[in-house]
Amino acid sequence: MAAAPQQSVHPSLPSSTSTLRLLISSSPRRPPPPPPRARRYNRLAASASAAREMPWPHVLTVAGSDSGGGAGIQADIKACAALGAYCSSVVTAVTAQNTAGVQGIHVVPEEFIREQLNSVLSDMSVDVVKTGMLPSIGVVRVLCESLKKFPVKALVVDPVMVSTSGDILSESSTLSVYRDELFAMADIVTPNVKEASRLLGGVSLRTVSDMRNAAESIYKFGPKHVLVKGGDMLESSDATDVFFDGKEFIELHAHRIKTHNTHGTGCTLASCIASELAKGATMLHAVQVAKNFVESALHHSKDLVIGNGPQGPFDHLFKLKCPPYNVGSQPSFKPDQLFLYAVTDSGMNKKWGRSIKEAVQAAIEGGATIVQLREKDSETREFLEAAKACMEICKSSGVPLLINDRVDIALACNADGVHVGQSDMSAHEVRELLGPGKIIGVSCKTPAQAQQAWNDGADYIGCGGVFPTSTKANNPTLGFDGLKTVCLASKLPVVAIGGINASNAGSVMELGLPNLKGVAVVSALFDRPSVVAETRNMKSILTNTSRT
Ligand SMILES: Nc1ncnc2c1ncn2[C@@H]1O[C@H](COP(=O)(O)OP(=O)(O)O)[C@@H](O)[C@H]1O
Ligand SMILES: Cc1ncc(COP(=O)(O)O)c(N)n1
Numbered sequence: 155m156a157a158a159p160q161q162s163v164h165p166s167l168p169s170s171t172s173t174l175r176l177l178i179s180s181s182p183r184r185p186p187p188p189p190p191r192a193r194r195y196n197r198l199a200a201s202a203s204a205a206r207e208m209p210w211p212h213v214l215t216v217a218g219s220d221s222g223g224g225a226g227i228q229a230d231i232k233a234c235a236a237l238g239a240y241c242s243s244v245v246t247a248v249t250a251q252n253t254a255g256v257q258g259i260h261v262v263p264e265e266f267i268r269e270q271l272n273s274v275l276s277d278m279s280v281d282v283v284k285t286g287m288l289p290s291i292g293v294v295r296v297l298c299e300s301l302k303k304f305p306v307k308a309l310v311v312d313p314v315m316v317s318t319s320g321d322i323l324s325e326s327s328t329l330s331v332y333r334d335e336l337f338a339m340a341d342i343v344t345p346n347v348k349e350a351s352r353l354l355g356g357v358s359l360r361t362v363s364d365m366r367n368a369a370e371s372i373y374k375f376g377p378k379h380v381l382v383k384g385g386d387m388l389e390s391s392d393a394t395d396v397f398f399d400g401k402e403f404i405e406l407h408a409h410r411i412k413t414h415n416t417h418g419t420g421c422t423l424a425s426c427i428a429s430e431l432a433k434g435a436t437m438l439h440a441v442q443v444a445k446n447f448v449e450s451a452l453h454h455s456k457d458l459v460i461g462n463g464p465q466g467p468f469d470h471l472f473k474l475k476c477p478p479y480n481v482g483s484q485p486s487f488k489p490d491q492l493f494l495y496a497v498t499d500s501g502m503n504k505k506w507g508r509s510i511k512e513a514v515q516a517a518i519e520g521g522a523t524i525v526q527l528r529e530k531d532s533e534t535r536e537f538l539e540a541a542k543a544c545m546e547i548c549k550s551s552g553v554p555l556l557i558n559d560r561v562d563i564a565l566a567c568n569a570d571g572v573h574v575g576q577s578d579m580s581a582h583e584v585r586e587l588l589g590p591g592k593i594i595g596v597s598c599k600t601p602a603q604a605q606q607a608w609n610d611g612a613d614y615i616g617c618g619g620v621f622p623t624s625t626k627a628n629n630p631t632l633g634f635d636g637l638k639t640v641c642l643a644s645k646l647p648v649v650a651i652g653g654i655n656a657s658n659a660g661s662v663m664e665l666g667l668p669n670l671k672g673v674a675v676v677s678a679l680f681d682r683p684s685v686v687a688e689t690r691n692m693k694s695i696l697t698n699t700s701r702t
């Protein structure tokens with residue numbers, strides 16, 4: 155356990171700050187002329203800005219330094235940089251810290267924290283202030299005063315109190331000023347479960363329902379939003395956070411990444427929220443982007459090793475290492491998107507003289523909620539071009555686009571996911587390649603296959619053929635009984651497939667299986683003269699069945 159925070163100055167620094175000021179003020183006032191290269195860049199920049207103003211979202215972090223580089227100011231700067239925001243910093247404390255824990259803390263004198271705040275806020279246009287380690291009551295008060303003097307668009311308060319390693323980062327006396335003064339100014343407060351418990355006088359938080367109650371109680375201290383983070387609920391297989399805006403509770407789920415590299419997740423999450431708010435996002439969207447970012451960063455860093463302690467840092471700039479297509483930032487998969495799943499077929503498109511793009515366009519116009527390109531005999535280059543064109547259509551209408559089997563095509567066109575069969579690459583391997591932000595579906599005929607799909611990290615399963623079908627050779631028909639058996643055994647949402655058309659789709663949905671979210675259709679949409687009309691008809695059948 156680290157010593158209680160102490161205020162001190164390193165002995166090698168000049169004994170009084172006035173000596174240091176003297177040193178600074180005796181240096182030449184006039185800046186040296188810029189070197190020729192810099193001048194050239196300035197000219198270019200000046201002519202560019204005349205044509206187009208480039209806003210740079212600006213986050214000011216008021217937090218402690220982590221010598222190990224994983225949390226605190228260092229995490230904040232990296233997180234903001236990764237999301238394209240500028241990050242200025244007011245250092246409240248310097249910690250001697252590594253992957254084993256916190257070995258020492260020097261608190262920066264309050265007056266000097268005030269001076270740093272003044273320097274930044276009086277000169278630069280800060281959009282959002284994000285707070286981390288505020289070691290004492292005095293520091294919290296200095297911050298509140300500066301914020302009243304220099305108001306900003308939003309305030310994100312991460313009430314850092316104890317590090318994950320168990321070291322005290324803020325005196326317990328700060329609890330009262332947090333609650334009574336800072337929270338009322340905050341747009342969002344982001345305690346982890348331990349911090350939420352301390353803020354509420356030690357209540358125990360074990361379940362998501364406890365987290366909801368805690369969010370509601372903390373909301374009463376005055377922030378506009380509360381996010382209670384569940385990263386430390388280690389027994390849960392999901393990393394679930396609870397968001398509360400005063401009216402509604404929203405549970406945010408992520409896969410719990412199996413890794414020791416979680417040092418700095420809280421600092422990073424709050425800085426990502428601040429960056430998105432600085433860009434103009436709504437609070438819920440900012441929180442969703444931030445959560446996806448942490449999940450992706452942990453996924454990409456799960457096997458990295460740095461230091462010998464139990465809690466390593468992770469790579470905020472993982473995107474620099476992976477090709478742009480490997481990075482998922484879209485909100486995660488929603489099972490209801492399986493409702494009307496259109497699966498294209500190259501043979502049928504040829505027969506009716508349509509391009510893949512025209513077929514997809516028509517299915518979306520008719521109301522398809524997700525599209526899969528199943529092009530078994532297209533040339534790779536031609537298929538990729540078509541897939542890119544389809545991606546544009548799907549993106550603009552908010553409909554996810556999946557690619558059947560071809561992970562390479564999905565990566566190259568940044569598709570939303572991949573659907574694999576039992577003889578294709580395993581969902582586990584596909585997940586390794588695509589990362590956590592993408593959708594993965596697996597065709598399953600048996601409970602064992604459905605279980606394997608869950609183990610492999612798939613998002614949904616396709617189950618069939620429910621009826622006899624001509625689009626797949628040697629495909630045994632499962633019938634309603636087979637579909638029921640698989641649905642009941644599956645932990646994942648299911649879409650039914652195989653011979654489904656306008657006359658039998660209703661009966662499939664009427665089975666009333668809770669995780670059967672929709673039907674996947676090939677011939678009944680695409681082996682017809684009008685794809686739009688058939689899709690529209692199918693949509694109204696499904697909508698009417700699910701209403702009854
Ligand atoms: N192993 C993990 N896998 C996925 N997300 C995680 C994991 N650990 C933490 N998170 C997420 O990181 C964010 C920070 O949460 P948490 O670690 O609880 O905060 P703190 O770092 O303040 O203790 C939350 O969104 C949480 O759900
Ligand atoms: C300077 C500083 N600020 C914040 C944290 C909390 O980070 P975490 O809870 O992820 O260990 C930390 N360890 N050090």
Ligand SMILES: [Mg+2]
Nearest residue numbers: 385416419420
């Ligand atoms: Mg953490």
